[in-house]
Amino acid sequence: QDGEPIKLGVLEDQSGDFALATIGKVHGIELATEEINAEGGIAGRPIQLVTYDTQSDNRRYQEFMRRVLQRDKVDVVFAGFSSASREAYRPIVDQFKGLAFYNNQYEGGVCDANMIVTGAVPEQQFSTLIPYMMEKFGKNVYTIAADYNFGQISAEWVRDIVKENGGTMAGEEFIPLGVSQFSQTIQNIQKAKPDFLVTLLVGTAQASYYEQAASANVDLPMASSVNVGQGYEHKRFTPPSLANMYVTTNWIEEVDNPASKAFVEKWHKKFPDEPYINQEAENSYIAVYLYKQMVERAGSTDHDAIRKVIAEGDVCMDAPEGHVCIDPKSQHMSHTIYLAKVNEDHSISFPKVWDDIKPYWLGDVGCDLTKENPEAQYTPSDNPKAASK
Amino acid sequence: MRKEVMLETIALRSGYGGKPVLQGVDMSVRQGEIVAVIGRNGVGKSTLMKSLIGLLPPQNGSVLFEGAEIGALSAHRRARLGIGYVPQGRDVFPRMSVVENLLVGQSIDGSGQADARKRLGQIYGYFPILEERRDQRAGTLSGGQQQQLAIGRVLMGGPSLILLDEPSEGIQPNIVQDIARIMVELNRETGITVVFVEQNLDMIRAMTERCYVMDKGAVIAEIGAEVLQDRDAVRRYLAV
């Protein structure tokens, strides 16, 4: 055991549609690993990465999840960008009783003891963002969202929060993934005259919306939980197409505090060509340190032991974004949430920061992984609490 | 008045893939001559024509045109030397109109637009149906109409040598006679050289006095006017 490397599987999309947002995740893991190994590894054991390129293809996740668990016998695996890829590999993790980290913001709801989630979830991103926007710009809201689980569930969150805060939905529109032409959508928005727009657009094709809206002179404040933080559109598009957009993110490279600055600096030293360090990259980096902590406290890589550590409720660390902790009930992570505002020239300012927003929702609806493990994904309309009502 | 040899093959061998068909063909055609090639089904007549125009590369032997070796040239280069080819089975461009088909033929001499009008008029004179159906898609022409188009098409390029593979096929008798007449006329007026594969003895007799007989991929005889007049004699050559 002693001195034997700890094997950490990495399944991320280094090519294909998602590569833009996910290559940085691999780099984050590599950076953390290098640092940890330089400091003597995890409890004296070096981390050994076993990395596969999943090519933005769900089937590769299935193939390689089996491979890392069965052949490479990794101790833990960090895997997946899209929720579909996570759902593709989750049955395999469950079958082999593996332990997987999903280091991505997503629609929330995974209640599975074999999964640890470090990405942000809706209660962290929307319960902060939407009330802020309503207060600042008005209560009439229009949502355009990618027409799949993430978009639909996020839109549901937005809708509920708008209602709770006494606002109205001026409209809601779902855009199939891969759509790149928005003329009609733009007109629908203009017709509805909302006070602000919530954009839950996902993927590179859908990002074309901003340029097209700008050229049609849609001059609305925008709110988003995915853009900027994930796809760094403000860096890629010509100003001012993203101006006046507000994003809640648990971290981006513009975050202005010493820890964050140091983090950015060492990152760019190691990866000078990195176009942008996004929030998922930071989540992935954090995750390695959290895992280190869990293993060291558990005294082994054994999952049950690790879960006992998590159950203690104080697996926490000071990350570039601030203090974060793993919630024992859901095995999701608390976050510091930054409200990033995109200015005319696409520079970023942070009008507001929320400390320590907990991933409370799963616990509220009845997920308690310290007691039982349903290996399921709950949604606002489909969860134990909704069922018992 | 012996004229120069225009086209000559020496021990020409060619075929498809590994399969040899022509087993050493020797023939020679003088400038301004009309020569027929006859033979039973499958002896290699069409193969010979394809080898002359360059659609099949020679495996051995040579093809000389006006004294120069052309065996290594691609088909379009040979065509541009002034060789016109009418394939067996017509092969018109099916989804192009009749005029457009004719215009393609111009590439043989790459002439300009002005000339085209004159040539078109001439060809419409030979084959009035082509003018009538000027804008019809060639693929919907009747078999005989297509054959006329295929012949008209090479004449558009004003070739100095024309290779005809069974030109009478599918054509109504009186037009067969017309075609024979046209060829002879052209030959007289412009000195065009003609090599043609044909089964129709009347047409052969109407056009030529000299005829190569092929069998099993080789020229086995050369027959002249007297023999051609004798139907039974010709038949004997063509029998097994």
Next chain:
Amino acid sequence: MAILQTRKLDKWFGGLHVTDNVDFALEQGEVHCLIGPNGAGKSTFFKLVLGEHAPSGGEILYDGEDITRTKSYERIRRGISVKFQVPGIFQALRVRQNLQIALQHHLQGASLDEEIDRLLEFLKLKDTEKQLAGSLSHGQKQWLEIGMAIALKPRLLLLDEPTAGMTPDETHATGEMVQALNADGVSVLAVEHDMAFVRQIAQRVTVLHFGKVFAQGTIEEIVADERVAAIYLGEIHA
């Protein structure tokens, strides 16, 4: 009784009247030739009879039954069979397989093989049985297609220019084959421009011109007809 009859059969291609009110009857057991200028509508007539084209008007009777709307394959199954003007064979299959596909309708096993061999012999294609049909010479393709047409054991055989590209001897042999089939009771309708062949086989001849029946009669009558000479035959046969 007529095995094939058309009544006021009509076909337009856009503005072109290709088959113009054709009333035609082919008697049971007859060998009948259809001649006429290029573009007269002979091949189109065949295609109408076979159901390749839908007529613009009129009807087609086979064996006294209306088959105007019957599907092509059904017409074939009732005993019509055809050799097209442009050889239609299975280019990428071997010669033998071409015949097998035609023959497997009514034969199988050893008798199928025997019949294929017999046909190959008859068509002089024995040497080429393993060749791909697409690599046959033009004339050989014609033979193969004739072979496929007769392999169906038709009651009515339609031949569109069967001897195109054949030597006089081969043409003659084809004529004998047609006569042999006819002796077995097959009715034949052939389109041909080769008058020697027409002379050899035709019991009756119909001349089509501009889609209309222009003349009808024995070959002697037709050849003697000056109007036919003018539009079609030219001086040699006049």
Next chain:
Amino acid sequence: MDFLSGLFSFLYQTGDAFAFLVLSACGLAVIFGMMGVINLAHGEFILCGAYVSTTAARMGLPLPLSICLGAIVAGLVGMLLERAIIRHLYSRPLDTIVVTWGISMIATQGTLILLGSSIAGTGTPFGSFAVGGYGYSVYRLVLMLAAVATLAGLWLIFTRTRFGILARATIQVPHIAEALGVNTSLIYSLTFGLGAALAGLCGGLYAPTMTLVPTMGSAFVVEAFVTVVVGGADIFLGTAPAAAILAFVKAGLTSWQGQLAGQIGLLVAVIVVIRILPRGLTGFILRERA
């Protein structure tokens, strides 16, 4: 007034969809519709046009010139590929599926490796105008004009120039065209190059309106294929009406029921049109005319 602005809006939306379909499809209409090469790398020619034109524009070349440059570079790349690879496959067009799929993989991933996961855009020029209280992008009118001009240009090239006639002849019966003195190998290169250039033009034209990533070509491919095929055998007769019908259906359904309906409606329209006209629109038009 309300009616008029509504009408304008519908025409604008239909025109917008039409432009997208036409510009996506033109290059494919030449390469697939004419040459029979099933070009699954069509999107990558578009990518090439987009990247080149954007890079040129960011280096200071005026946008129209940059777009032309994109088209030219894509065309040259196309000719190169034709020479090296595609020309060996004309006798077996189905195999072009695999080869162009391979080329597409190389191009997409190669771009990712060499140029990173995205490049910065140029922004959409010309600003906006308003009709009946709604803002519209001027540039999208330019796209519509470009679509019509491209169609007209293609039609002229292929029916009114000698190159066009020779190209069609070469593609229909290559060996006979060759035997008639046509340099078919040159014609093939030029034709393929033209198709690639048109794809590049599409990329250049849409680059200012889109995210520039290595996989961006895939946004065009399905629409392009569908338009060309619904058009049928004669691309010059078929592509424009096909694009018009599909654009009408797509714009109508999108404005009525949203983007999903527009997407699905487009595909269902394809199925229905082909079912009614199994030879595509060309087959239908020709039967009416002949």
Next chain:
Amino acid sequence: MASRNLLTSTLGLLEGPQTLGKGVGFWSGFLVVLALACAYPLFADGYDVGNNVYFFNWAFMALGLSLIWGYGGALSFGQTAFFGVAGYAYGVLTINIGDAYGLTFVSLIAAVGLSALFAAVLGYFLFFGRISGVFLGIVTLSVTLVLERFMSQTAGPEWAIGSARLNGFNGMGGMPSLTIPWPGGDIVLYPDVTLYYLTLALLVIVYLALRMLVNSRFGNVLVAIRENPQRAEMLGYDIRRYQLGAFVVGSGLAGLSGVLYTAWGNYITPSSMGMSAAALPVVWVAVGGRSDLTTTLFGTLLVLAGFQYLTIYGSQYALVVMGFLLVVTILAAPSGIFITVGSLFSKGLRRRLARERS
């Protein structure tokens, strides 16, 4: 006696003009390969065995496409539609009726049947509407894309059949693996040795049955239709029925792939009906050599294994290398990789290659 004749003539169809390989040599080779395949789990670890099951899963779809396209000449670009329909059907059925009493196998059969039924309806619409060539390819592609886009947006709770949530783009999970009822505890077929043997057996059966089918009268006609549909019709065959028949069988096999895949990974997703998924079977089949079952089978397994290998070891260059290999293979091996490579060793293949070259 009669039945014996029937048997021998049926078995005789195992070889014929439509399939490569005949005689003692070929069949001994076949047995050797089969024996090796049977012995494989004894030497391989659990991962390799399960991974091979995964490869086998796709082979059915490839064989089906070979029948439809390679033999019948109808390029269906939408085999993944049937794959998806059957996969989802298996999921919905098993989630609702459970995995006891061999019900997973009932679901398997029902799901394959459903995809075949869907193929029959669609095929009727296509072939009886005389749709062919590229038109067929585009219509089938459109069908599969419609299914993909539709299924992608079924995330909401209203999209459920019984207790089975369709779950949109994220895909449907939670269906049981194939389960054999067994006294003293059902045997759950995880991707492991038992599932390996089951899948292998299915594959051998399907392969042999297809060989018999294509060498039968039906196969002759199918090939004839590919070569010249008009001629085939003029020989009295109702070509639409034959095309439909091939389409239904081939699509049923795609359905079988879908079920096996879904049961293997307990997961099915709309993207398995998307554009790139739809192109894959075409690529596999073309690389091996579409007009033969054996080359299709081995080509598919080769491409699957080769690409996975490249992805494992090729890092981000994997896709470039794959693309390059595809291009080179098609250029260098015009009749598919096996015939071309095989022709180096075998005279028969050499002749076939020469024929296809010319």
